[in-house]
Amino acid sequence: MIEDLFFLEKQTYKKSPVHSLDARVKIIIAFAAIIAIVAVPYSTVIYTVGAVFFLFFALLWAASGLSPLVYFKRLVVILPFGIFLIVFQIFFKNPYYENFTTIATLPFGIEIYAESVQFATILLVKFLVSVSFIILLSSTTRTQDMLEGAGRLGLPAEFTLTLGMMLRYLYVFGYMIRKMTQSLETRCFNPFDRALPYRYRLEKVAYAVGTLFIRSYEQGERTYMAMLCRGYGRESHLYIAKKPLERKDWVFLTAGMALVIVTPVLAWTRFPVIL
Amino acid sequence: MHIPDAFIPLPQAAVYWIIALIFIALSLRWARKELSDEKIPLVAILAAGIFAIQAVNIPIPWGTSGHMMGAALAAIVLGSPFAAVFILTLVLIVQGVLFGDGGLTVMGANIINMGVIGGFFGYYSYRGFYPIFKSPYAPAFIAGWLSLFIAALACAVEMAMAGTFPLGLGLFSMGLYHAVIGIIEGGITAFAIYLIATARPDIMADSTGVPT
Numbered sequence: 001m002i003e004d005l006f007f008l009e010k011q012t013y014k015k016s017p018v019h020s021l022d023a024r025v026k027i028i029i030a031f032a033a034i035i036a037i038v039a040v041p042y043s044t045v046i047y048t049v050g051a052v053f054f055l056f057f058a059l060l061w062a063a064s065g066l067s068p069l070v071y072f073k074r075l076v077v078i079l080p081f082g083i084f085l086i087v088f089q090i091f092f093k094n095p096y097y098e099n100f101t102t103i104a105t106l107p108f109g110i111e112i113y114a115e116s117v118q119f120a121t122i123l124l125v126k127f128l129v130s131v132s133f134i135i136l137l138s139s140t141t142r143t144q145d146m147l148e149g150a151g152r153l154g155l156p157a158e159f160t161l162t163l164g165m166m167l168r169y170l171y172v173f174g175y176m177i178r179k180m181t182q183s184l185e186t187r188c189f190n191p192f193d194r195a196l197p198y199r200y201r202l203e204k205v206a207y208a209v210g211t212l213f214i215r216s217y218e219q220g221e222r223t224y225m226a227m228l229c230r231g232y233g234r235e236s237h238l239y240i241a242k243k244p245l246e247r248k249d250w251v252f253l254t255a256g257m258a259l260v261i262v263t264p265v266l267a268w269t270r271f272p273v274i275l
Numbered sequence: 276m277h278i279p280d281a282f283i284p285l286p287q288a289a290v291y292w293i294i295a296l297i298f299i300a301l302s303l304r305w306a307r308k309e310l311s312d313e314k315i316p317l318v319a320i321l322a323a324g325i326f327a328i329q330a331v332n333i334p335i336p337w338g339t340s341g342h343m344m345g346a347a348l349a350a351i352v353l354g355s356p357f358a359a360v361f362i363l364t365l366v367l368i369v370q371g372v373l374f375g376d377g378g379l380t381v382m383g384a385n386i387i388n389m390g391v392i393g394g395f396f397g398y399y400s401y402r403g404f405y406p407i408f409k410s411p412y413a414p415a416f417i418a419g420w421l422s423l424f425i426a427a428l429a430c431a432v433e434m435a436m437a438g439t440f441p442l443g444l445g446l447f448s449m450g451l452y453h454a455v456i457g458i459i460e461g462g463i464t465a466f467a468i469y470l471i472a473t474a475r476p477d478i479m480a481d482s483t484g485v486p487t
Contacts, residue, residue: 085440134372205334220317
């Protein structure tokens, strides 16, 4: 995940109409889209909503000029746990349906139900759409802009300060991990080498973890002292300048929010296909 | 164990968010009071360290890799379960918003599982077992194991209440998997505590590693 951090940063420094939108607009649209798709009850209405939302996402991704490969590369990292939960759905009777029709019977009396397959598909649509919007947000917005945007949107000062410090040092520790891994490799240590006793491998990895902890604590001490020297105190906070939204931001925000709100409402009221 | 979006319906997710926010507020109060107020930046940088620790690939006996949670480690070293709540909240925000690891609407539930449950079970089991073993390592192992195991069970219960995963199978599969991973979490917590208590005894909440 640390290596992804550097990969992610490269993407956010590219230039495109989507990259240049104000961070606040992107945060609001991405969060609204996720909340909207989660808010739609578990029903087949989600197919329409999901299709519209995904199209919206795909258009934005195309406008961002990032390669689809970037999207898939990031998607693969996120999927496993969600996909595990979704795939197993097809064998369960869940509380959202009353009658279940068996479509296939496997050995050991395991059955696959049509309704459960439908439920799994519904979950998959919701999951993919919400993950896609997060990928879009974090691939096109620099972390510092995102932080300032969140601050302008009203995230409390305690959090903008702490998150800001944390984000800055993530990269420092990213390099630190890379160096530690490399120096372990130069000494021919591989934590997955089965020729070595398991306890030995675990011990070495644990020392790396403990060292990281101590080094990050010490970095914290040094930074804290340096901040004190520069007048840091109780009332200190991250300075965020006021920045009015430009016209293109307003246009995109209004259009995006209209789409995100109207689509589920229309889909829900026009075709009430409740389970 | 990071629950993704859509696996908990919005009303339930909101309830978890409210509970999580209460604990976040309590942990902020802890940070102000116990860390002599301005030391918050130190914890923020430590949160970046825990994020890095979670990114370390850890070998699991049959060849796959896993990741640590680190809640018990943070809580034991800093001497308060709220340290884990504070740090894991920051870590989960970054993981959720930047990496899509754990959803936004369900972040409340994730903070409860990993930060609150992980931190409180980790810290209090360490304190509880310490007088029995008279050394910090066995309790640290148990604390690491329990923090992960109970958090996994809580995750299974939440998904069962959401109706997205049956209770029995969820408890069994999540419980079994994390009972095994927990051994590694516990082992690494114990080794790391040993290293920290030897190399920098002053940063342990109590210099000898003995809870006060």
